[in-house]
Amino acid sequence: MKQTQWIVGVDLRKRSDGAVRFATWLKGLFQDPAQAPALRGVHVLEDAQVNALRKHGSRAEIRGRLEAEAQLVVTRAGAEGALASLEVAESRRAEDGLTSECQEHGADALIIGRKSGVDEAAVVRLGTVARRLLRTLPAPVIVVPPDLESAAFGSGPIVLAAVPGDSSVGALRFAAALARQTGRELVVTHVVRVPLDYAQLYWSDAEVEKVHEEHRAAAFRRLKEWLVTHGAEGARVDLRSGLEFDALADACAEHRAALLVTGTRRLTNLERLALLSVSSDLAGHARLPVAVIPPDYGG
Numbered sequence: 001m002k003q004t005q006w007i008v009g010v011d012l013r014k015r016s017d018g019a020v021r022f023a024t025w026l027k028g029l030f031q032d033p034a035q036a037p038a039l040r041g042v043h044v045l046e047d048a049q050v051n052a053l054r055k056h057g058s059r060a061e062i063r064g065r066l067e068a069e070a071q072l073v074v075t076r077a078g079a080e081g082a083l084a085s086l087e088v089a090e091s092r093r094a095e096d097g098l099t100s101e102c103q104e105h106g107a108d109a110l111i112i113g114r115k116s117g118v119d120e121a122a123v124v125r126l127g128t129v130a131r132r133l134l135r136t137l138p139a140p141v142i143v144v145p146p147d148l149e150s151a152a153f154g155s156g157p158i159v160l161a162a163v164p165g166d167s168s169v170g171a172l173r174f175a176a177a178l179a180r181q182t183g184r185e186l187v188v189t190h191v192v193r194v195p196l197d198y199a200q201l202y203w204s205d206a207e208v209e210k211v212h213e214e215h216r217a218a219a220f221r222r223l224k225e226w227l228v229t230h231g232a233e234g235a236r237v238d239l240r241s242g243l244e245f246d247a248l249a250d251a252c253a254e255h256r257a258a259l260l261v262t263g264t265r266r267l268t269n270l271e272r273l274a275l276l277s278v279s280s281d282l283a284g285h286a287r288l289p290v291a292v293i294p295p296d297y298g299g
Helices: 017-028 047-056 059-076 094-105 128-136 166-182 197-201 205-229 244-255 269-274 278-285
Strands: 005-009 038-046 085-091 109-113 141-144 158-161 186-192 236-241 259-262 290-292
Touching (some): 005 094, 017 038, 017 059, 038 047, 038 059, 038 094, 047 059, 047 085, 085 094, 094 109, 094 128, 128 278, 141 278, 158 244, 166 259, 186 205, 236 244, 244 278, 278 290
Parallel strands (some): 005 109, 158 259, 186 236
């Protein structure tokens, strides 16, 4: 059986420090070493960078210098010796190079950093490369805050943010497999939304609460049926109410989640102008690593 491979994007601007640390830690959780993934570190040298660096030496000299710098990143993250390989790949753009690596090696996951730290109030939080990779999803993409330290990794379950339907099936497969392989519990969280129209129909607190409970009960039944259909009836269900991001953030904090997993609808660029991409919002703002999974993963 071919060993699973995870590609770890190595950025020389400290954006990937948390990603390198998390990939090493998560691999160490696997209960069966034979199932643990091989970590393949990749730094992409873009064509524009080659042209800019030519005055500093030949192409081979530039690659050698960058390989040494990438190794320093891994050492700084405390992961020296943890990667099966570390290389510099050349491509027109960084996201193209990482996509090619995923496709060539059949990577089961791509782990990358984002631009903003856990407590930074940055306008741009993901960065261009992460944003583009989340649009195309060449593999499951795990986005990690750059400043996330090992002491902050969650001791609790794998949390799946689920919407019963096709968009979350791949995410369920990924989360269930990872929970099983690492010995962590799988908690399936769903945020229940009550249509705003009901607030205009019912005035008393009792009636509003009754409507909320009816929606929660219906959502629970749909979620349990969906889990049974996809062979995950043993997962623990955690229903939440409120704004989706806030509710999921609270759930992860309370559970001390090791990883938040979410599916995606693969929005087109036009749809992204009109609709909020919850998966991208979570990846850019969450205080823990977020895995965004293609809907057809594992199918």
